[in-house]
Amino acid sequence: MSIAxxxxxxxxxxxxxxxxxxxxxxxxxxxxxxxxxxxxPIKDSRxxxxxxxxxxxxxxxxxxxxxxxxxxxxxxxxxxxxxTGQMKTFIDRWSQTLRDLNxxxxxxxxxxxxxxxxxxxxxxxxxxxxPLIQQFQYIFDFIGISFDGYVLGLGNKPGEIYKDQQALSMxxxxxxxxx
Amino acid sequence: MSIAxxxxxxxxxxxxxxxxxxxxxxxxxxxxxxxxxxxxPIKDSRxxxxxxxxxxxxxxxxxxxxxxxxxxxxxxxxxxxxxTGQMKTFIDRWSQTLRDLNxxxxxxxxxxxxxxxxxxxxxxxxxxxxPLIQQFQYIFDFIGISFDGYVLGLGNKPGEIYKDQQALSMxxxxxxxxx
Amino acid sequence: MSIAxxxxxxxxxxxxxxxxxxxxxxxxxxxxxxxxxxxxPIKDSRxxxxxxxxxxxxxxxxxxxxxxxxxxxxxxxxxxxxxTGQMKTFIDRWSQTLRDLNxxxxxxxxxxxxxxxxxxxxxxxxxxxxPLIQQFQYIFDFIGISFDGYVLGLGNKPGEIYKDQQALSMxxxxxxxxx
Amino acid sequence: MSIAxxxxxxxxxxxxxxxxxxxxxxxxxxxxxxxxxxxxPIKDSRxxxxxxxxxxxxxxxxxxxxxxxxxxxxxxxxxxxxxTGQMKTFIDRWSQTLRDLNxxxxxxxxxxxxxxxxxxxxxxxxxxxxPLIQQFQYIFDFIGISFDGYVLGLGNKPGEIYKDQQALSMxxxxxxxxx
Numbered sequence: 221m222s223i224a225x226x227x228x229x230x231x232x233x234x235x236x237x238x239x240x241x242x243x244x245x246x247x248x249x250x251x252x253x254x255x256x257x258x259x260x261p262i263k264d265s266r267x268x269x270x271x272x273x274x275x276x277x278x279x280x281x282x283x284x285x286x287x288x289x290x291x292x293x294x295x296x297x298x299x300x301x302x303x304t305g306q307m308k309t310f311i312d313r314w315s316q317t318l319r320d321l322n323x324x325x326x327x328x329x330x331x332x333x334x335x336x337x338x339x340x341x342x343x344x345x346x347x348x349x350x351p352l353i354q355q356f357q358y359i360f361d362f363i364g365i366s367f368d369g370y371v372l373g374l375g376n377k378p379g380e381i382y383k384d385q386q387a388l389s390m391x392x393x394x395x396x397x398x399x
Numbered sequence: 400m401s402i403a404x405x406x407x408x409x410x411x412x413x414x415x416x417x418x419x420x421x422x423x424x425x426x427x428x429x430x431x432x433x434x435x436x437x438x439x440p441i442k443d444s445r446x447x448x449x450x451x452x453x454x455x456x457x458x459x460x461x462x463x464x465x466x467x468x469x470x471x472x473x474x475x476x477x478x479x480x481x482x483t484g485q486m487k488t489f490i491d492r493w494s495q496t497l498r499d500l501n502x503x504x505x506x507x508x509x510x511x512x513x514x515x516x517x518x519x520x521x522x523x524x525x526x527x528x529x530p531l532i533q534q535f536q537y538i539f540d541f542i543g544i545s546f547d548g549y550v551l552g553l554g555n556k557p558g559e560i561y562k563d564q565q566a567l568s569m570x571x572x573x574x575x576x577x578x
Numbered sequence: 579m580s581i582a583x584x585x586x587x588x589x590x591x592x593x594x595x596x597x598x599x600x601x602x603x604x605x606x607x608x609x610x611x612x613x614x615x616x617x618x619p620i621k622d623s624r625x626x627x628x629x630x631x632x633x634x635x636x637x638x639x640x641x642x643x644x645x646x647x648x649x650x651x652x653x654x655x656x657x658x659x660x661x662t663g664q665m666k667t668f669i670d671r672w673s674q675t676l677r678d679l680n681x682x683x684x685x686x687x688x689x690x691x692x693x694x695x696x697x698x699x700x701x702x703x704x705x706x707x708x709p710l711i712q713q714f715q716y717i718f719d720f721i722g723i724s725f726d727g728y729v730l731g732l733g734n735k736p737g738e739i740y741k742d743q744q745a746l747s748m749x750x751x752x753x754x755x756x757x
Numbered sequence: 758m759s760i761a762x763x764x765x766x767x768x769x770x771x772x773x774x775x776x777x778x779x780x781x782x783x784x785x786x787x788x789x790x791x792x793x794x795x796x797x798p799i800k801d802s803r804x805x806x807x808x809x810x811x812x813x814x815x816x817x818x819x820x821x822x823x824x825x826x827x828x829x830x831x832x833x834x835x836x837x838x839x840x841t842g843q844m845k846t847f848i849d850r851w852s853q854t855l856r857d858l859n860x861x862x863x864x865x866x867x868x869x870x871x872x873x874x875x876x877x878x879x880x881x882x883x884x885x886x887x888p889l890i891q892q893f894q895y896i897f898d899f900i901g902i903s904f905d906g907y908v909l910g911l912g913n914k915p916g917e918i919y920k921d922q923q924a925l926s927m928x929x930x931x932x933x934x935x936x
Contacts, residue, residue: 230442255442255912261484262435264410264476267557299445301537302481303438306493309484347894347904348537350887351530354712357479357884358527366886369923378446386930393923526715526725529708533891536705546705546745565727565751572744579782589801613800619792619842622768622834625915655801660839663798663846666835670842709888714840716885736804 223249224289228296228307230255235375236340238382240282240295243338243371250289252282255308262312266387278323279313287329292365294356298341311359331364336394338361340387342376345355369394402428407475407486409434414554415519417561419474420515422550422570429468431461434486438473441491449493458492459501466508471544473535476521481531490538491513511541515573517564521555548573581607586654586665588613593733594698596740598653600694601729601749608647610640612664620670637671639679645687648725649694652714656699657732660710669717687743689722694752698714698745700734727752759788760786761826765833765844767792772912773877777832777917778929779910780875782843787826789819791843799849803808809853816850817859827872829902831893835878839889848896867899879913897922 223244229236232253265272272363286292296303303311317326337356338350349372360367372382373387373396381387402423408415411432436457444451465471475482482490496505516535518528528551539546550573552566553559560566583602586661590611593730615636621667623630644650654661662668675684695714707730718725729752731740731745760781766773767789792814803811823829833840840848854863874893876886885908897904910924910932911917918924 227821229443230441230445232430234443248867255440260763261488262409262478263434264408264478268412288575299441299491299494300487300541301534302487305484305488308479308481308487309440312484317476343541346906350891351533351537352882354530355534356889358530362479362522385933386927387927389502389930390923393926448623516624526711529712533708548704564754565748568747568751569744572747575743583773587801588799589804592801613798619846621792622766622771622836622838625768657799657849657852658845658899659892660845663842663849666837666839666845667842670836701899709851711890712888713838713892716888718824720837720880727813 221291222289223247223291224286225293225295226286226307226310227251227255228255228294228304230306231292233378233399234297234340235378235381236295236297236338236389237392238379239240239371239375239387240264240273240293240294240338242388243293243394246382247371249293249348250285252285254282254310255329257282259358262308262316264315266315266319272319279310281322282310283317286296287326290333293338298339298345298349298352301341304356310352314363317351319364327363334366334368335360336368337370338391339370340373340374340375340381342374345372401471402426402436402470402472403426403465403475404430405464405465405473405486405489406430406432407433407473407489408484409483409485412557413476413519414557414560415474415476415517417552417558418519418552418554418570421518421567422472422573424427428472429464431464432520433461433489436461438489439487441495443494445494449497457467458480458489461489462496462502466505468510471514472515472517474517477518477524477528477531479572480520480527481534483517493542496531502513506542513545513547516538516549517552517570517573518549519552519554519560524551524553579649580647581595581605581649581651582644582721583607583609583651584665585609585611585645585652586662586668588662588664591736592655593731593736593739594609594653594655594696596616596737597698597729597731597733597745598651598696598751600746601651608643610643612640612668615640617664617668617671619636619667620674622673624673627755629676632716637668640668641675645684645750648691650691651694651696653696656697656703656710659699659706660713661697665685672721674752685721685731692724692726693718695728696724696731696749697728698731698733703730703732735742758828759826760828760832761825762786762788762832763824763844763847764788764790764792765831765841765845767841767843770915771834771877771908772836772915772918773875775833775916776877776910776912776924776928777830777875777926779932780830786830787822789822791819791847794819796843796846796850798846799853800928802882812856816847817851819847820854820860824863827870830873831868832875833883835876835889837877838878838885840876841893851900859874864900871903871905872897874889874907875910875928875931876907877910877912877918879911880910882909916934917918
């Protein structure tokens, strides 16, 4: 079983990354830092005659890297009580991939995966992060990925996540399941 | 009372726009089509020595247009059970504006406004759109905007929103409150 | 198509009942006022050797009345951000009925029905009533009832619901669907 | 700091009780097993001339026991994706106590407390139990109790909770906070 981490954060070594790496605990994993790449926001062309147009950015490359793994960890700081815009823009593009002849097996491939969500925020994340978890539940249900667990951590200033004993102990449990 | 509509959609005259214009009913309003502008995703620099760096894109211009109005209508198609990446990227940038010396009154100005959300989706939006509404509730609570109402509409193919009698009748009620 | 209204309220002619009757609009319907009956809280006996014991109260009679109809309207004032204890106690007993040899077709019969929820509260019900709607969603999904719509109304003092134009117009739309 | 556990379950030594006692870890605590007492469902009399009528059941005694403690642990199996009817019926009565001249300080006393929720269910509780947590959030916000943490555990058959390592490790963390 191989792991891909999709990082939605915009600050290297942020609290969310720290918590996620604590969960991974030195295991091998493919790390995709979305903010390092150019990902163009989707243009809804489902109903356009010509359909979706190919986009010359890094998205397809990232999807290929993601598809090569069994377990997906969506790791995002909580911005405005949701995933980051970078991560949402990435997921929005799945609508295009679902109709992309170059990825004819996209949905089927996704359905064989399982997913975890790790999200860290500074404002009562274990309560105010719940709509984000529910959104991920609908996302995973829609595409058919098994949603196997999540951790909501508390952190604001750099390193503060290490004070959140509950989150640290929860990701340890996630880790056991992942391996 | 003046109205700004923040459009998060990526298709002109889409169902969300139709429903919103049905609500506006010919009234004067400032229309901000986020997808027509360049909005760079935020880089979290709250903890960086040098702080946030000025970004040369259209965001500040759009915020100024938004701030000139009393009522904000956030109008977004439901993509993956949330607002569009375009709209999320726009809202994420508020974190920078809150610390931008060029907008010293940003939070205070926002607190004098009231907001509505109009969102249209194709997959059971009145149930599966609820996490999005809860997210907006936390967003508005955080910045201090009064959340005065929302409508979740059902639509997939172009024009389908006109079959959703419940949504049409609900936006009519929103409209009465807005004016 | 015949309708049963399950009333969870404890005050006759309360706002929730008014809104529901506005929706029904004089149509024939079976009205079950839970508070008028004795319904004993469930004793979880799923894992007891002897299983569930017959209970001598009004519950089975009410379930029979409910089962005779195609459309179920769950109508409850919002108490402490949920359905009333009376309604919850009634629904909890379904766990016993699911295992009751006198109701061998209970689940199958329920699965042929559709349901609506009407709930009225005094504290921002269209936002703070959303967990209740999500709970009903899971309840209906579990037993297999189709969840066809809901209305959250605002009312505190007797009759105040008639000022909630949005709720009144929404139940009118529900009504059209029901018939 | 003294602890009261309000047990909503209907089966002695059920999974929820096991998880809660694992959290308490032998500490002294007042245990209130709601199902052992007679608690009459509320009759909404806020708008009645004569107001609420005294009820001759065990409720007031239980409230006095609860009020004597600083920390409240609401411990309930998840029935139909919510708290048990027994617990809801108990909480509904708070509306009467808020207006009861024999408890003039009820709200003020409650506001000095902090609360935890422990809930165990058999059907994906960490996702499908979220509306219950959000309901408790609104309940505690309304009365002014500080909501200091929750654990959602997975268990169906007797003793199954001991397989849920994540829940066990989470309640250990709750426990550290409680003391």
